[in-house]
Amino acid sequence: MGELIGLLKVTVVQGKRLAVRDFKSSDPYVIVKLGNQTAKTKVIYSCLNPVWNEELTFSLTNPAGVLNMEVFDKDRFKADDKMGRAHVNLQPIVSAARLSKILQVSSGETTLRKVIPDGENCLVRESSISCIDGEVVQVAWLRLSEVESGEIELKIKLVDSSNPTSAPHGTEELMLANRNSESGKK
Numbered sequence: 139m140g141e142l143i144g145l146l147k148v149t150v151v152q153g154k155r156l157a158v159r160d161f162k163s164s165d166p167y168v169i170v171k172l173g174n175q176t177a178k179t180k181v182i183y184s185c186l187n188p189v190w191n192e193e194l195t196f197s198l199t200n201p202a203g204v205l206n207m208e209v210f211d212k213d214r215f216k217a218d219d220k221m222g223r224a225h226v227n228l229q230p231i232v233s234a235a236r237l238s239k240i241l242q243v244s245s246g247e248t249t250l251r252k253v254i255p256d257g258e259n260c261l262v263r264e265s266s267i268s269c270i271d272g273e274v275v276q277v278a279w280l281r282l283s284e285v286e287s288g289e290i291e292l293k294i295k296l297v298d299s300s301n302p303t304s305a306p307h308g309t310e311e312l313m314l315a316n317r318n319s320e321s322g323k324k
């Protein structure tokens with residue numbers, strides 16, 4: 139496993155125009171994967187424009203790689219139906235976080251960079267990465283593929299280990315270190 143970069147907090151905000159998998163609607167939930175880590179949102183029943191607003195946490199190691207997500211329709215008596223998939227390249231937010239450190243951005247809101255939609259990503263529109271009060275955040279609308287329709291909004295936050303030279307390896311240690319550095323902030 140590579141060097142620990144920090145914690146990635148992924149908020150699955152909402153879905154729009156999701157595909158119908160039951161009679162008139164669907165019961166969507168999202169599975170998010172980073173490497174061998176998997177997390178999922180709750181199911182929202184009978185809704186094609188669901189609002190989850192759920193934060194899922196992953197530990198992010200170098201190289202950052204790609205965040206994958208799949209949407210499913212929950213079914214009680216048979217296997218859940220697929221409702222599309224999307225991915226986000228995490229390299230831009232990692233470089234933006236590095237930049238914010240170099241620029242020593244701390245308070246207020248600063249746009250660090252923008253990622254434009256192209257054939258390599260799933261972006262519906264331009265995605266911006268900002269530093270908001272010291273936190274690096276990317277907001278992205280993703281078009282689902284392998285499905286008739288649907289878009290997903292994500293908010294990705296990179297929580298850096300505050301002291302990279304002594305960053306401990308392992309999520310628990312990192313969380314402990316973050317807690318300690320927060321309580322001991324000058």
Ligand SMILES: [Ca+2]
Nearest residue numbers: 160165212213
């Ligand atoms: Ca269903």
